Amino acid sequence: MERSDNADSLKTGKTFPDKCDEADKSILYGALVASLSDMGQGLVIIENRRFAYVNQAICAMTGYSEEELLGLETFVPLFHPEERQRVLERHIRRISGEQFDTCYETAFLHRDGLRRIDVEMSVAFLRSPNRHGVVVTVRDISERKQIEEQIRRKNEDLEQLKIGLEKMVRDRMSELEKANKQLIRLNQIKSDFISIVSHELRTPLTSIKSFAEIMLDDLGKHDQETQRRYLSIINSESDRLSRLISDILDLQKIDSGKIDWHDEMINVVEVVRRAVDTFSGAFVEKGLSLSFESAGDCMMTEAAPDRIFQVVANLLSNGLKFTEHGGVEVNIRLVEAPYEGSAEKFIRISVRDTGTGIPQEELSRIFERFYQIDQSQGRKHEGAGLGLSISKDIIDHYRGRITVESVPGSGSIFCVLLPEQEQPRKKLGEVLVELGMLTETELVSALEKQS
Known part of the structure; x- marks a missing residue:
């Protein structure tokens, strides 16, 4: 009966009954401490901010020996640096009599100075008339924290x-x-x-x-x-x-x-002049002027002459088609590259007319296939809306640009940029031979197989 009364006292958290002698209390206390250690639960008693008691579970958990922990000047170093100030403040508040939660999570710092040990602590006042401190049970929740993380x-x-x-x-x-x-x-x-x-x-x-x-x-x-x-x-x-x-x-x-380009070194000035001469009669017949001006007699590039002629002819055809008064001016000269960091020169062909012009909202679509500026004009003027689109495809193929600027009622300026070249571009096979990645015999053999 006496043993049962003592067990009930432990369960209810009450002090041992008066009839329990000191020997029994000591036995029950030792059994409680041993049971907590067996369950992996740490138990410490803190008095005057120092450890007054630690069990083996705490030592196993932290890597410290019992002597090392009891020899600390304060309990604070056992805690992780991030937790020390918070734990100390809670301890001071609790000792001063403030009531708040008795169970909370914190972290120890292992003796190796590296490992963080997440723990859950339950704190209670030490129930003794002669001693003033707290009893703390500790449960290692590192594994749970890892799972939660x-x-x-x-x-x-x-x-x-x-x-x-x-x-x-x-x-x-x-x-x-x-x-x-x-x-x-x-x-x-x-x-x-x-x-x-x-x-x-x-x-x-x-x-x-x-x-x-x-x-x-x-x-x-x-x-x-x-x-x-x-x-x-x-x-x-x-x-x-x-x-x-x-x-x-x-x-x-x-x-x-599948288009055949038939590229060769051409004098762009001659190609443009030939296109202007071809259209001169049509301009005279319509009562319009057609002028041609070049900054030089020779500006070379590598391209198919018929394709460059086709581009200029399309621009002249549009100028003739949409101009009722005035005429068309064709100008050709060398300009700097349209982008920074390049020493490359470009041949600029500009075709300026005094025609009806193009509305600003139409400029972004002017090079689209089958696009007509205005359906009524599409019926008034012949054409399927393919010329400018094809011209852009041709100029893009030769790493050039074609642009347009226009003011409705004042005419338009179409500009074509082609890279100037003094000699033909090297073919891939020639480059591979120069780099030593392919012999001339291998190149010839490959070309024969391809053909």
Whole structure:
């Protein structure tokens, strides 16, 4: 019965009954301390800020011996540096009689000075009339903390993954929206293209057929001048039809990468002058001026002469088409590279007209395929909206640029930049031979196999 009463006292946290003699109290106290150690629970008694008692579980937990802990001037060094001030303040407040939570988490610093030991402490007053201090039970929660930290990191990773996936979904949705808008736009372009091309094909065919029928119906009744005029119209409309078909074929070849460039060293001045001479008669016939000025007689680059001629011809054709008064000025000169850090020179070809000009909102789309500035103008002026697009593809191929500036009602300036070259660009095979990565025999063999 006496043993049971003492056990009940321990469970209720009350002091041992008076009838329990000192020997029994000592036995029960030792059993309690041993049980806590067996369970891995630390037990310390702190009096006057010093350890008055430590059990073996505390020593095993911290790496200190019992003598080392009892010999400390204060209990504070056992705690992790980040926790020392907080633990000391709580101890002072508790000793002074302030009531607050008796169980809290903190951390010890292992004797090796490196390891942090997360612990949960339960603090109670030392129940003794002759001693003033606290009894502290300690439980190592490092493993739990590690698991919690792993869970926290996993949750952070999951949150980041969630954020990343949400961003990917948003980006993908944005891409799909753009792609959908692009498809709608391309569908509209296709519809416009079919409408424009069918008109451009039908118009010259109608003219050719009509004048051919007139001549056949009244064969021998027309004078020579009338026949010449009819044949001239048929010839002009045939050229127009041929240009449209050539543009469509060029577009298909550029898109498929099957266009033959036939590059060679060319004098750009001569090519531009030839294009100007070709169009001079058409400008005179329309009552417009066409001037050409060059800063030099020779400006070389490597390109297909027919393709550069095609670009200049497209620009002159547009100038002729959209200019009613005044004329077109063509200028060619050398300029610095359009980007910093390059010593490369560029050949600048500018075509300035005094035509209707281009609205600012249309400038960004002027080089798009099948694009017409205005549908009414598209019907007033011949063309399928391919010339400028093809011209840009050609200039891009030669590492150049084509730009436009315009003021509605005052005309436009188209500028073409081509890199100046004094000698042909070396082919990849030649470079590999020079670097010693390929022999001439191997190069010839490879080219033969390719052909």
